[in-house]
Ligand SMILES: Nc1ncnc2c1ncn2[C@@H]1O[C@H](COP(=O)(O)OP(=O)(O)O)[C@@H](O)[C@H]1O
């Protein structure tokens with residue numbers, strides 16, 4: 191994320207009065223992340239993450255996101271727990287935004303995940319899918335195929351500013367995804383953004399999952415395809431099939447894939463790469479640079495798309 195909205199000490203202290211977490215000792219903005227403004231807070235009651243929700247988060251979705259974290263934490267998934275205010279609410283107003291406090295999770299995210307990390311994330315993703323199966327909330331995926339079209343319409347004209355020919359190149363991915371996207375697969379609540387920076391480890395042991403602000407209802411195998419994109423490509427954009435196999439085996443050790451899900455992996459991986467290329471492209475073209483704002487390179491996902499275009503079977507991802 192980033193810090194888009196600054197928070198003054200006085201207004202923060204007043205916000206915290208509604209909670210039973212003691213007085214404010216210190217706070218600082220967190221530069222990492224993309225979507226919202228985050229601060230690390232130390233109070234007399236412990237350490238917390240304060241999030242101010244920004245443009246892409248609808249306030250009406252917050253009960254889904256925060257309720258989901260509460261639901262998953264109660265079922266043993268290591269994820270942040272929303273802190274309720276004295277009046278029971280999970281959010282309150284701060285600096286012109288809606289804000290929430292969640293518990294701080296120990297651990298660091300892996301800049302260079304290895305095969306063991308990939309296996310762990312596969313296990314964690316499948317566990318999340320099972321634990322979320324009885325969550326009562328429902329949220330359609332705003333960044334599914336129709337949402338991609340809108341982003342594309344708003345970026346296409348300027349896509350060649352990022353790389354000459356990009357606009358024309360990506361058209362073929364839209365056509366393939368539109369023609370082959372599965373109509374029915376097992377689905378339920380998915381994380382939808384389980385990238386390395388959203389998974390904490392203590393050594394090789396996974397210690398927590400964060401950032402549920404894209405969570406929604408969609409195909410489980412789409413979430414898995416997103417993890418293949420996010421975890422199994424090397425810095426030179428080659429796909430590491432050993433990591434792919436470990437991630438898929440970890441997932442299947444908890445939730446085996448159906449034949450239809452396995453067959454759909456190549457198109458789901460291509461669609462997922464397109465989705466992340468698009469949000470990155472849109473942000474690249476529209477968000478001004480700033481010291482606490484880190485934009486992500488859309489070309490990293492164009493390179494993944496180039497790999498997915500030449501995949502012929504799920505075995506190419508390491509599925510055994
Ligand atoms: N519960 C948490 N415990 C510890 N650190 C957290 C927690 N939530 C967020 N962070 C820190 O804040 C950063 C940004 O959080 P994230 O939810 O990914 O933001 P965004 O949704 O804006 O992308 C993370 O990379 C991490 O450093």
Ligand SMILES: N[C@@H](CCOP(=O)(O)O)C(=O)O
Nearest residue numbers: 191223224225385401466486
């Ligand atoms: N994971 C996405 C961007 C969303 O950022 P996050 O900090 O919320 O994970 C990407 O890499 O494009």
